[in-house]
Amino acid sequence: MSITDASNxxxxxxxxxxxxxxxxxxLLPWLLGFVVLTLGPAVSSFYLSLTDFGLxxxxxxVGAENYVRIASDDPxxxxxxxxxxxxxxxxxxxxxMFALAIAVALNKGLRGLTVFRAIFYLxxxxxxxxxxxxxxxxxxxxxxxxxxxxxALFGYEGPSWISNPSTSLYTLVLLAAWQFGSSMIxxxxxxxxxxxxxxxxxxxxxxxxxxxxxxxxxxxxTPVIFFNxxxxxxxxxxxxxSAFVVSDGSGGPIDTTLFYTxxxxxxxxxxFRFGYASALAWxxxxxxxxxxxxxxxxxxYWVHYDD
Amino acid sequence: MTDTVYASNVVEAAAMPEGAxxxxxxxxxxxxxxxxVSFIMLYPLLxxxxxxxKPENEIFATTSLIPQEFTLDAYRRGWNGLSVSxxxxxxxxxxISVLVVIGNLISCSMAAYAFTxxxxxxxxxxxxxxxxxxxxxxxxxxIPQYLMFLKFGWVNTIMPLVVPKFFAIxxxxxxxxxxxxxxxxxxxxxxxxxxxxxxxxxFLKVILPLSTPxxxxxxxxxxxxxxxxxxAPLIYLNDIEKYTAQLGLRTFVDATAQSDWGALLAMSxxxxxxxxxxxxxxxxxxxxxxxxxxxxx
Numbered sequence: 001m002s003i004t005d006a007s008n009x010x011x012x013x014x015x016x017x018x019x020x021x022x023x024x025x026x027l028l029p030w031l032l033g034f035v036v037l038t039l040g041p042a043v044s045s046f047y048l049s050l051t052d053f054g055l056x057x058x059x060x061x062v063g064a065e066n067y068v069r070i071a072s073d074d075p076x077x078x079x080x081x082x083x084x085x086x087x088x089x090x091x092x093x094x095x096x097m098f099a100l101a102i103a104v105a106l107n108k109g110l111r112g113l114t115v116f117r118a119i120f121y122l123x124x125x126x127x128x129x130x131x132x133x134x135x136x137x138x139x140x141x142x143x144x145x146x147x148x149x150x151x152a153l154f155g156y157e158g159p160s161w162i163s164n165p166s167t168s169l170y171t172l173v174l175l176a177a178w179q180f181g182s183s184m185i186x187x188x189x190x191x192x193x194x195x196x197x198x199x200x201x202x203x204x205x206x207x208x209x210x211x212x213x214x215x216x217x218x219x220x221x222t223p224v225i226f227f228n229x230x231x232x233x234x235x236x237x238x239x240x241x242s243a244f245v246v247s248d249g250s251g252g253p254i255d256t257t258l259f260y261t262x263x264x265x266x267x268x269x270x271x272f273r274f275g276y277a278s279a280l281a282w283x284x285x286x287x288x289x290x291x292x293x294x295x296x297x298x299x300x301y302w303v304h305y306d307d
Numbered sequence: 308m309t310d311t312v313y314a315s316n317v318v319e320a321a322a323m324p325e326g327a328x329x330x331x332x333x334x335x336x337x338x339x340x341x342x343x344v345s346f347i348m349l350y351p352l353l354x355x356x357x358x359x360x361k362p363e364n365e366i367f368a369t370t371s372l373i374p375q376e377f378t379l380d381a382y383r384r385g386w387n388g389l390s391v392s393x394x395x396x397x398x399x400x401x402x403i404s405v406l407v408v409i410g411n412l413i414s415c416s417m418a419a420y421a422f423t424x425x426x427x428x429x430x431x432x433x434x435x436x437x438x439x440x441x442x443x444x445x446x447x448x449x450i451p452q453y454l455m456f457l458k459f460g461w462v463n464t465i466m467p468l469v470v471p472k473f474f475a476i477x478x479x480x481x482x483x484x485x486x487x488x489x490x491x492x493x494x495x496x497x498x499x500x501x502x503x504x505x506x507x508x509x510f511l512k513v514i515l516p517l518s519t520p521x522x523x524x525x526x527x528x529x530x531x532x533x534x535x536x537x538x539a540p541l542i543y544l545n546d547i548e549k550y551t552a553q554l555g556l557r558t559f560v561d562a563t564a565q566s567d568w569g570a571l572l573a574m575s576x577x578x579x580x581x582x583x584x585x586x587x588x589x590x591x592x593x594x595x596x597x598x599x600x601x602x603x604x
Binding site: 234 | 334337340344345350351354355367413414415417418420422425428430433436440443446448449450453471474475476506507535537538542553554556560568574575583586590593597
């Protein structure tokens with residue numbers, strides 16, 4: 001790309017030298033940050049994961065013991081995995097579907113597009129905050145808004161959705177799905193890039209609207225769907241605040257909202273098992289890496305790239 | 308698709324011909340549906356705001372969004388509901404967020420400038436590493452970072468929340484700025500070089516002045532994400548005088564034991580208010596920022 005072509009013109013040597021020095025000069029803050037805050041800690045957290053480091057005394061080398069214990073002797077790890085995977089596998093498709101459906105509806109040249117777009121985007125912007133998690137607790141509480149509405153409309157006395165173990169996780173899935181707005185905006189931008197003459201040609205050939213959607217819109221949008229799916233999945237694995245606030249940091253009721261990151265937090269900062277928590281962190285990194293790699297490998301079977 | 312030129316009107320294009328042919332009935336239906344969905348989406352937020360102005364006994368008595376009796380009582384109770392006034396916590400949040408904005412703008416624009424405009428050995432290598440950090444979950448570095456800041460004596464200060472931002476730790480913003488800087492014509496740099504300008508002068512006199520849209524986008528996103536951040540303050544701030552508004556709110560949930568919903572909702576509304584104002588002011592920038600980089604909320 002543009003990396004080499006500028007030097008072909010042959011600016012004077014002094015300019016090139018200044019550029020070399022200037023390059024590292026301008027990169028210096030990032031470079032320092034990378035080495036001290038990312039690379040160093042990454043290496044050292046891997047080392048810590050092979051020790052029993054905690055509040056008690058120095059770190060003793062234990063080899064792969066932490067990892068063995070995670071896999072074979074830690075029921076809460078498996079609970080956290082189940083909760084997190086349920087959350088990821090439900091919230092990501094829901095978000096994608098809502099985002100795509102609304103984007104397609106908004107793309108029909110409606111008046112008031114900007115107003116609707118703003119309304120649908122707002123929850124994404126505020127949804128990660130503590131305030132909204134607090135609100136969610138209230139909406140789905142026993143005497144909460146949802147039950148009030150249900151009682152007023154259908155005379156149905158609902159349970160406390162938050163403190164009921166069989167529904168608590170799904171309230172958090174709903175909270176995540178509510179925040180489909182930013183994906184919707186990316187879909188809208190993608191829809192705008194589809195050449196209109198394709199639709200015109202298809203209409204002339206007599207293709208119905210739904211056929212146009214499945215034969216033109218959807219295939220041409222697969223790169224955007226893929227992109228959104230990868231980003232949303234990574235984000236969903238890292239979800240934390242909503243579960244923490246809704247469950248008072250416990251992951252309850254009875255660990256049904258024990259997100260992986262919440263378990264990691266508890267091990268590191270309430271139990272101070274830094275070695276074990278480091279191992280948990282690396283397991284999460286590997287899971288996310290595997291998920292991302294699988295997505296990229298699957299892409300060639302369903303993502304449509306035109307060259 | 309995601310690297311379209313930033314300032315182009317990717318999201319503001321005019322009406323699509325695709326819809327031009329749909330029947331009026333169908334259009335009316337789509338409108339009705341969108342309006343209904345909007346209302347359902349907004350209802351929790353509207354309910355939060357309206358309940359914060361209701362007297363406590365009215366909150367659960369009706370589902371109406373309009374308070375029968377308008378009162379600021381809940382705000383008064385909430386503001387002083389903890390041993391430290393929420394005012395301090397808002398100031399703490401504001402201080403941290405502003406410092407983070409400054410740090411991100413300076414350090415990320417410098418890195419993006421080096422990556423897009425300067426020739427130096429190893430540029431491609433460092434750029435690939437930077438992109439790699441975009442994907443990496445922060446959990447991998449969390450514990451050693453914490454131990455390091457503990458050793459520095461920085462735990463229970465705002466330093467761990469602010470200082471890393473001066474070292475371009477938020478690679479997302481580098482990426483955002485790289486995308487933008489690439490769209491600035493190189494002829495401008497070359498003309499400046501002819502006039503004898505060095506890298507620093509080009510950065511300050513050519514690149515930055517032309518980059519106000521991306522700098523503004525980065526500033527607004529930085530502010531909002533920092534304001535909203537819960538995890539880092541939870542880990543690093545222990546004393547209530549040092550709490551951010553988010554931490555205060557979460558402590559308030561425990562303190563009221565959910566008995567004073569009015570005060571809780573009033574403080575919730577207040578913590579969301581700055582974000583809402585920024586959203587109203589910079590909606591277009593935010594939406595274009597998302598559409599062009601395709602990341603984050």
